[in-house]
Amino acid sequence: MNKRGLTLIELLIVLVISSILIAGIYRTFIHQQHTYTVQEQVVDMQQNVRMAINQMVREIRMAGLGGRDETKWGAGGMHGIYKNIVTPSDDGQSITVVGAYQEMTFLTANAASGEDPAKIQVNDASGFNTGGLQYLCINGTETARIKNIVGNELELFEPLTENHFANEPVFRVLAITYSLGVFEGKPALLRNDNIPGGDGAQPLAENIEFLQFTYTLADGTVFVGTVPGIQRINIRMVQVEIRAITDRSDPELGGGDGFRRRTLTSNIQLRNLSSI
Numbered sequence: 416m417n418k419r420g421l422t423l424i425e426l427l428i429v430l431v432i433s434s435i436l437i438a439g440i441y442r443t444f445i446h447q448q449h450t451y452t453v454q455e456q457v458v459d460m461q462q463n464v465r466m467a468i469n470q471m472v473r474e475i476r477m478a479g480l481g482g483r484d485e486t487k488w489g490a491g492g493m494h495g496i497y498k499n500i501v502t503p504s505d506d507g508q509s510i511t512v513v514g515a516y517q518e519m520t521f522l523t524a525n526a527a528s529g530e531d532p533a534k535i536q537v538n539d540a541s542g543f544n545t546g547g548l549q550y551l552c553i554n555g556t557e558t559a560r561i562k563n564i565v566g567n568e569l570e571l572f573e574p575l576t577e578n579h580f581a582n583e584p585v586f587r588v589l590a591i592t593y594s595l596g597v598f599e600g601k602p603a604l605l606r607n608d609n610i611p612g613g614d615g616a617q618p619l620a621e622n623i624e625f626l627q628f629t630y631t632l633a634d635g636t637v638f639v640g641t642v643p644g645i646q647r648i649n650i651r652m653v654q655v656e657i658r659a660i661t662d663r664s665d666p667e668l669g670g671g672d673g674f675r676r677r678t679l680t681s682n683i684q685l686r687n688l689s690s691i
Contacts, residue, residue, distance in 0.1 A: 467620035479687030481515025481552030507640025509594030515586035
C-alpha cells in the first residue's frame with residue numbers, strides 16, 4: 416500500500432480551491448440575504464402605504480355623513496376652526512373632513528323636534544363632554560352641538576328639526592385631519608381626530624415622504640393643494656397622492672439616495688356631498 420502523504424504544494428492547492436468554493440458560497444449567501452432583506456422592506460413599504468391610503472379613502476369618502484348643516488357647529492365652525500365639511504389647509508399640506516364617524520350610544524326615549532331647550536336621553540353619555548365643544552349626530556341624519564350634560568341627559572344648543580325615537584343610534588361627529596409630519600425622526604402620515612383633551616396627531620403610517628391633495632369642484636374646476644375658502648362648499652371629489660419609501664437605503668441600488676419608493680393615487684368621490 417502506498418502510504419505517501421500530501422505534499423505541501425498539494426495541500427496549498429486544496430486550500431486555495433476550498434477557499435474559492437467557500438468564498439463563492441458565502442457570496443451567494445450574502446446576495447440571497449440582501450435580496451430577502453430588500454424584498455421584505457419593499458413588502459413592508461407597500462403594505463404601509465396601502466393601509467394608510469385605504470383608511471384615508473374610507474374616512475374622506477364618508478365626509479358629510481350625519482348631516483350637512485354647518486350652522487349647527489356654531490358661528491366659528493367645528494371646534495371654532497373648521498367651517499366646511501371638507502377643509503383643505505391654506506398651505507396645501509393637510510385636509511380635514513367632518514362626519515359622524517363613531518357610534519357611541521343610543522336614545523332611550525323619544526326626542527321631539529322644536530322643543531326648546533332641546534334635551535335627549537341616551538344610554539351612556541360618558542363618551543361626550545361639553546368642555547371641548549363636542550358634537551353628535553342622531554340616527555345619521557341630524558347633527559347637534561352639546562351644551563350641557565347631566566347624567567345621561569344631553570342638552571343641545573338648538574332645537575331638533577326632526578322627530579327621533581328610542582333606540583336610534585347616536586354618533587360622535589369628528590373633524591379628522593390628515594397631514595404629513597415627523598414621528599420618532601421619520602417622515603410619517605399623521606391622523607388627528609381633534610378631540611379636545613385627546614392624544615393629538617398620531618402616526619398612521621411611517622416612512623411617508625410625500626402627500627398631496629387635488630380637489631375637483633361641482634363645476635369641474637380643479638385645485639391642487641388647497642381651495643379658496645368661498646369655494647370649499649363645492650368640493651365633490653378629492654384625489655390623494657401618497658409616496659412611501661423603504662425604511663433603509665440600499666447601497667447597491669444604482670443612482671439616487673438608495674431608497675426605493677412607491678406612489679399610490681386614489682380618486683375619492685364624496686358620496687354624501689354629491690346631491691348638494
